[in-house]
Amino acid sequence: xxxVSQTPSNKVTEKGKYVELRCDPISGHTALYWxxxxxxxxxxxxxxxxxxxxxxxxxxxxxxFFAVRPEGSVSTLKIQRTERGDSAVYLCASSGTSYNNxxxxxxxxxxxxx
Amino acid sequence: xxSVTQPDIHITVSEGASLELRCNxxxxxxPYLFWYVQSPGQGLQLLLKYFSGDTLVQGxxxxxxxxxxxxxxxxxxxxxxxxxxxxxxxxxxxxNNAGNMLTFGGGTRLMVKP
Numbered sequence: 001x002x003x004v005s006q007t008p009s010n011k012v013t014e015k016g017k018y019v020e021l022r023c024d025p026i027s028g029h030t031a032l033y034w035x036x037x038x039x040x041x042x043x044x045x046x047x048x049x050x051x052x053x054x055x056x057x058x059x060x061x062x063x064x065f066f067a068v069r070p071e072g073s074v075s076t077l078k079i080q081r082t083e084r085g086d087s088a089v090y091l092c093a094s095s096g097t098s099y100n101n102x103x104x105x106x107x108x109x110x111x112x113x114x
Numbered sequence: 115x116x117s118v119t120q121p122d123i124h125i126t127v128s129e130g131a132s133l134e135l136r137c138n139x140x141x142x143x144x145p146y147l148f149w150y151v152q153s154p155g156q157g158l159q160l161l162l163k164y165f166s167g168d169t170l171v172q173g174x175x176x177x178x179x180x181x182x183x184x185x186x187x188x189x190x191x192x193x194x195x196x197x198x199x200x201x202x203x204x205x206x207x208x209x210n211n212a213g214n215m216l217t218f219g220g221g222t223r224l225m226v227k228p
Contacts, residue, residue: 035216040221042218
């Protein structure tokens with residue numbers, strides 16, 4: 001079956017603009033995670049969904065970042081008033097349940113803020 | 115808070131030589147531990163994981179890792195490296211009290227000499 005997909009693969013925007021990044025998890029996976037990977041660093045946790053609800057959003061850096069998963073499948077990460085420091089690869093992962101299960105990662109969206 | 119340290123930023127080995135990548139973690143309870151590999155332009159792929167039981171874990175592509183609680187380590191090993199193993203390797207610890215969100219180390223970039 002299909003893996004985790006993310007769109008777009010690349011996004012270039014100007015400082016101050018709004019962007020949306022989409023994640024399609026593996027069908028049937030209930031847990032969905034967003035991570036951010038800056039150049040030369042490991043991924044950092046942003047937010048985790050169990051079903052439709054955000055179970056843990058402690059990794060979101062500030063209130064410009066928001067994510068939704070309205071039907072418990074596709075998720076959208078939304079960034080308002082983008083800043084140059086938001087430039088990174090945004091990774092999405094899904095798993096069958098949140099415990100004792102492998103997280104399957106998508107290829108990521110590379111966001112560049114000019 | 116949990117943390118992961120990968121002391122070696124870059125490692126170069128000759129093809130056919132053995133490999134050991136170091137990983138040290140900090141976590142209050144029994145950890146869930148993972149090794150992921152990331153090739154250029156590719157998503158993160160799980161090599162192996164430790165949840166409980168046998169402390170020597172076998173993974174894909176001939177990799178293995180050993181969990182040593184006394185040393186808070188989970189080093190990755192391979193007896194004979196192939197040129198295709200050149201990639202970035204990430205060690206991660208899962209928070210089993212928080213939906214298994216992952217905390218990653220900074221990564222080790224492996225280069226393989228012919």
